[in-house]
Each structure stands twice: as structure tokens, then as C-alpha cells.
Amino acid sequence: MSRTNDFKNITVSLGNNLYYSSQDAVVAFGDSLQLLEKLPDHSVSLILTDPPYHSTKKNNIINDKAFSTDDDFISWMESYALQWKRVLRPNGSIFMFCSSCMESKLDNMLSKYFNILSHIVWTKPNDPGYDGWKGKMKKEALRQWYPHSERIIFMESASDGNLNRSYFGNYLRRLRNKCNLSGKDMTEMIGAYGKINHGGAVSNWESGRNIPSREQYASICDALRRSGIKEDLLTYEDVIRPFEVNANVEFTDVWNFPSVKPYKGKHPAEKPVNMLEHCINCTTFPGDIVLDCFAGSGSTILASLKTHRLGIGIEIDEGWCSSIKKNIENMIKAGDEYEDIQVLMKRQTVIKEPSLFNFEN
Numbered sequence: 001m002s003r004t005n006d007f008k009n010i011t012v013s014l015g016n017n018l019y020y021s022s023q024d025a026v027v028a029f030g031d032s033l034q035l036l037e038k039l040p041d042h043s044v045s046l047i048l049t050d051p052p053y054h055s056t057k058k059n060n061i062i063n064d065k066a067f068s069t070d071d072d073f074i075s076w077m078e079s080y081a082l083q084w085k086r087v088l089r090p091n092g093s094i095f096m097f098c099s100s101c102m103e104s105k106l107d108n109m110l111s112k113y114f115n116i117l118s119h120i121v122w123t124k125p126n127d128p129g130y131d132g133w134k135g136k137m138k139k140e141a142l143r144q145w146y147p148h149s150e151r152i153i154f155m156e157s158a159s160d161g162n163l164n165r166s167y168f169g170n171y172l173r174r175l176r177n178k179c180n181l182s183g184k185d186m187t188e189m190i191g192a193y194g195k196i197n198h199g200g201a202v203s204n205w206e207s208g209r210n211i212p213s214r215e216q217y218a219s220i221c222d223a224l225r226r227s228g229i230k231e232d233l234l235t236y237e238d239v240i241r242p243f244e245v246n247a248n249v250e251f252t253d254v255w256n257f258p259s260v261k262p263y264k265g266k267h268p269a270e271k272p273v274n275m276l277e278h279c280i281n282c283t284t285f286p287g288d289i290v291l292d293c294f295a296g297s298g299s300t301i302l303a304s305l306k307t308h309r310l311g312i313g314i315e316i317d318e319g320w321c322s323s324i325k326k327n328i329e330n331m332i333k334a335g336d337e338y339e340d341i342q343v344l345m346k347r348q349t350v351i352k353e354p355s356l357f358n359f360e361n
């Protein structure tokens with residue numbers, strides 16, 4: 001199923017709850033747990049979401065104070081995890097924000113369904129004037145280290161309980177075994193020798209340590225076909241979980257992004273759009289669908305549009321739905337950083353890597 005068809009089906013499934021919809025952004029007003037149940041299976045490439053933290057007990061965030069025990073909160077989150085696993089594409093990723101004190105309980109629950117790949121520490125190097133600036137509090141009164149960071153749990157769907165084995169790793173191993181090729185045979189056929197071990201790149205791909213490049217994947221497909229595989233092989237976009245970092249972006253699990261400076265109308269838990277753009281750029285292909293079940297101010301949708309992805313946000317507070325709509329409209333009016341993805345797709349012939357825009361399976 002193509003991304004654009006999935007996006008249309010998701011829009012239709014949200015029916016009466018649609019608050020705003022365009023060719024590349026959808027906002028739904030309602031309880032995301034109920035609405036998630038309506039979404040088609042395996043239709044979303046990235047879940048980038050920031051639930052109420054439960055530990056911060058903010059009066060102005062719905063469901064931040066709704067659970068009397070941690071266990072109640074975790075079991076609510078577990079209902080989400082089950083739905084996330086169902087709606088996520090097999091090569092998709094999830095980022096979930098949480099507080100440092102709830103992380104271990106969430107992690108324990110989430111690891112039943114997902115391979116937890118990273119625990120990112122967002123350090124918020126805030127200057128004076130930002131919320132939560134560390135200069136403000138009375139240090140002598142502290143009874144623990146001041147929590148000046150938040151956590152982001154990064155994960156992928158677990159296929160067999162093996163922490164490292166990826167969807168692609170399993171796919172490659174199944175097809176390689178089907179045509180009786182050893183890892184070494186296949187390495188030789190595609191010329192992808194490792195520097196140290198002779199199973200080379202193939203064993204690293206199957207064990208989930210590395211991701212093949214687009215060119216390497218083309219060679220893999222060629223080798224499989226030459227070895228007798230007749231079935232249609234999945235496109236790169238449908239089998240590889242993208243992960244692209246480099247020395248110019250945050251590539252470790254400690255991130256420095258200043259939090260959002262207070263302004264009139266700011267959401268009490270608003271996340272910086274540039275950090276969300278980083279999440280999206282590193283883990284999705286252009287044109288992929290990004291879902292936020294706790295949309296707040298709509299920062300995830302704005303980041304999706306800026307990075308030429310399709311954004312879906314669900315928010316239970318109608319006031320915030322209205323802000324999201326305004327924020328999207330303002331961004332479109334400003335125009336300079338945002339280009340309609342449909343326009344971009346029409347211009348795909350002038351884009352360096354046209355295959356990135358090949359949404360058809």
C-alpha cells in the first residue's frame with residue numbers, strides 16, 4: 001500500500017473527529033486511544049509522541065493528574081503500546097518522550113512489544129529566561145539531583161524478542177536460507193566483505209548491527225534473484241528502517257536542544273520543532289506518515305510538514321486543536337520553510353534521489 005493511499009485511509013477512518021485536514025496534515029479532536037483503534041494496520045512509519053508525563057502533575061495538561069498510581073498510568077500506556085504495534089509499519093520507529101523518573105517503568109512495559117534501541121537524554125541547555133532554567137531553584141533545598149533533562153525512548157517493533165534483530169535482518173535471512181546461500185556466499189556475490197570477519201556485511205545486516213545502503217540493497221536483490229528467488233522483493237522504503245545521522249547532527253544519545261522559550265499561548269509542554277525535525281529526518285523517508293497521539297500545540301505536525309512528511313495529530317483538548325490549526329495555517333502563510341509535499345512530488349524529476357519519492361510498493 002502506498003503512503004498516499006494510507007494517508008487517505010487514515011483521514012477517512014478519523015471520520016467525524018477530523019478537525020483539520022489537508023493533503024499533508026490531519027488533526028483529529030478526541031481521545032487518541034479510541035481513535036487509534038480506527039486506524040488501519042501498519043499504516044504509519046513513525047510514531048513521534050509526547051504523552052502526559054504523569055509525574056509532573058500539571059493541572060493544565062489533560063491526563064497528567066488522572067492516574068492515582070504509577071501502575072494505572074503504565075497500564076494506560078500499555079493500551080497505547082498495543083495499538084502502536086498494530087498501526088506501525090514493520091520497518092517503522094517510535095520516539096516516546098517521558099520523565100526520568102517514569103522511564104524505567106515505561107521501559108519495562110514497552111520492552112514486551114518493542115526493541116528499545118536508545119534511551120536519549122535531552123539535556124535542555126537553557127539560558128536564563130527559559131522554563132526550567134537551572135539557575136532559578138534553591139540548590140541548598142534539593143534532596144536529589146535536579147532533573148534538568150528529559151528522556152526519549154527510541155524503539156522499533158520487536159519481531160522475535162531479539163534486541164538487535166531487525167525486520168530487514170529477518171527478511172534477508174529468510175530469503176537467503178530459501179535459496180540455500182550461506183552468508184559468505186552472499187557476501188561474495190555482492191562484494192560486501194567486512195574488514196574483519198568473512199561473513200562480512202551480510203552477517204552484520206542480519207544481526208541488526210548495520211543497515212545496507214540503497215545501492216547495497218539493489219545488489220542484495222540482484223543476488224537473491226540470480227539465486228532463484230521468484231517472489232516480488234520489497235522496496236528499500238518498505239523493508240529498511242531508515243536511520244541516518246552524520247557528524248553534523250546529534251548522533252549520540254545525549255541531545256542538546258534548548259527548550260521552547262515562554263511566549264503568549266505556549267503549550268505547557270511544547271517541544272522544540274527543530275528537535276522533532278531531527279527525529280523525523282533521521283528515521284523516516286520523505287513522504288512517510290508521522291503520527292502524534294498527544295499533539296498539544298502541533299509541533300510534530302509542523303516538523304513533519306517542514307521535512308516533507310505527512311503529519312497526523314490527535315489531541316483531546318479542543319483549545320489545542322484550534323491552536324494547531326492556526327499554527328499550520330501560519331506556517332503555510334509564512335511559506336519560506338514549507339513546501340506542499342504534493343508540489344514537491346510533482347517536481348520529483350529534479351530531485352537528486354527520485355526513488356525516495358517512489359511510494360508505490
Ligand SMILES: C[S@@+](CC[C@H](N)C(=O)[O-])C[C@H]1O[C@@H](n2cnc3c(N)ncnc32)[C@H](O)[C@@H]1O
Nearest residue numbers: 031032050063269270271294296297299315316
Ligand atoms: C505533553 S503534552 C504534548 C505537548 C506537545 N508535544 C507539544 O509540543 O506541544 C500532552 C498532550 O496530550 C493531550 N492528551 C492527553 N490525553 C489525551 C488523550 N487521551 N488523547 C489525545 N490527547 C491527549 C493533552 O491535552 C496535551 O496537550
